Amino acid sequence: MQLVTEQMERYLSGGAWIRKIFEQGLELKKKYGEEAVCDFSLGNPDLPPPPVIGECLADLSCRMDKPFALGYMPNPGYPEVRAALAEHLRKEQDGAPITAGDVILTCGAAGGINVFFRTVLTPGDVVLCPSPYFVEYDFYAANHGATLTTVPTKPDTFELDIAAMEAAITPRTRVVMINSPNNPTGQIYSKETLIELSAMLTRQNAGRDRPIYLLADEPYRFLAYDGATVPSVLPLYPYSLVIGSFSKNLSLPGERVGFVVVSPDMPGREKLVAGMVFANRIMGFVNAPAVGQALLLRALGQEVDRTIYERRRKAMAGVLTRAGYSFFMPRGAFYFFPKSPIPDEVAFVERLAAERVLAVPGRGFGLPGHFRLAFCVDEAVINRSEAGFAKAMAG
């Protein structure tokens, strides 16, 4: 009997080599011990949440004897959380005059993207995305009968190739999706680049019944290094939205709190917001988790100690440089995406694994010939990995 759809069959049998790397890692840890393996494969924030999170839970615990203490709420979230988040985002998003009605609380960024897609995508539509990219986007589009098309970024710098993006736009292109600071490259798109992208989209919108949306997925916004800033798309393009999350800056990924905010310049945006509120309900999210929203309200503006990530980034850059790797110095997020010294990066990642260093092949992000290292691990692990990187490079 066929228990799952054919599409799901394909999904389950695909990505076998990623799983192989993962299982290889488990085996290595079992064989040599956790301490002997340098695992850079997972983007799982390892810093504890800031102290305010524990304080807030303690306060909440005293309010559980009230009716509706964790009751249903309006689908877009607690009104006071929406209002506080809107105020916070006005500063963060370059002064865009965001109000509570422009913001929806969602089950993480992933929930937010799916809610937006459910509202605007029709089967056969296309989402356009620069590559390398976070491959979950493929599934998010497929959930709604749409497909994801990728356009390579410029070599080495991973800057947007806007001419190539424009050439890839078709009448079915409904969303252009960017991720800055980028996973896996660490690139941050400049304001000039975003202005150029917005101009291109405005040009392409001429004569259309349906606008091309610009969706900026920004879970790593707070992690920009060396004084870099992350420009907002909201004031630049009226049909833009930003997706955010508190998984990384508050180390809360398990509690699933994120948001979608719509550009205050979008004509008729009330309908888009109403659609997303409806989608949040009917997809089964209903509302972002109540406790997570309470934590967010209290912790807005606070974050984990980012100097720890800054030190790790420097340490990792030192290790890679001394071992002779060629890489783009990440301007944000917590990943390096070095070039593989040999063309077949899957073979190279296996060579690294033999040295007990775990990485993810670039084809897992749509760009073979590179590999990804997540540096959300202790600095000691980074330093310990140097010999392994050097040996793998030597072949």
Next chain:
Amino acid sequence: MQLVTEQMERYLSGGAWIRKIFEQGLELKKKYGEEAVCDFSLGNPDLPPPPVIGECLADLSCRMDKPFALGYMPNPGYPEVRAALAEHLRKEQDGAPITAGDVILTCGAAGGINVFFRTVLTPGDVVLCPSPYFVEYDFYAANHGATLTTVPTKPDTFELDIAAMEAAITPRTRVVMINSPNNPTGQIYSKETLIELSAMLTRQNAGRDRPIYLLADEPYRFLAYDGATVPSVLPLYPYSLVIGSFSKNLSLPGERVGFVVVSPDMPGREKLVAGMVFANRIMGFVNAPAVGQALLLRALGQEVDRTIYERRRKAMAGVLTRAGYSFFMPRGAFYFFPKSPIPDEVAFVERLAAERVLAVPGRGFGLPGHFRLAFCVDEAVINRSEAGFAKAMAG
């Protein structure tokens, strides 16, 4: 510019009269004060969570200084929560030999249903459901390109009409979905009925490549009155699943914790579970909220004081009887679904609203000629409503 899909446009413009009732209620409360309105329109559990919830939050608050305190976890949930829930469900589900691998934690029951549908429904498939029914099911099917077909239950008793259900099955029928104790009727299907349903489905499965699933949505399982029990479908039919939630028995609807459990008798069920774990990830749920899972682990087997619901049910039955209404005495859940004294129940619900009593018309559940009363309100409100019910009956 078209901001949302045509389908979403229809959704947003539909159900206008339900919204009208809701807005009418708001106006009444504004005009006469909250206390003057008897609002039976919302199924929002009003009892505070049991004390263990506050205790657990206090304990959790002391553990927030650890790395990964609220970190990512495996997509189906914390392994210890799955194991404890499996053990709990073995008792609850008539001894079905459920193990941790058969259970997935989800973002409430609504999330669980959508995750299951994403895994098994192909565009054009049909979900069959007895009516009256919880109309969100329509959207859950539509999310995955499928449609919901309803089959009326037997008049007055709201028992399943299994012959009619069998007649409605087509080659595209992929899921039969039941909800017991039922919203809106309060009916609980007997073991004999479920055995008959299972036999019918087994008969219909002959020669099929894809089984017809039986999905039992059981958010009200804990609320059965007068010693009634809720028989489990899991030991009766191998292609069965149960969806549950802790929104009602622990009054936690805002925190979004539910589950899906697969019949241990299903051949090859590992693939179905793997598919649902994958769907949980790609739909953007990723995992059920971390805090909610921790609360569940601690509170399993506890519940709100259900004698309060028992008293309210008796009070409401008394009010309706004395006012001359004809109704099925609910065997479970917290709803009455009386007959409208006039054929047009929307007109009657408006008559009730004029007496400051708020109800939902039966067509909101696919069965005109009735109206729904949610008795998750204070007993005083129920008693206070008697005059209004009597006046509306008198016309």
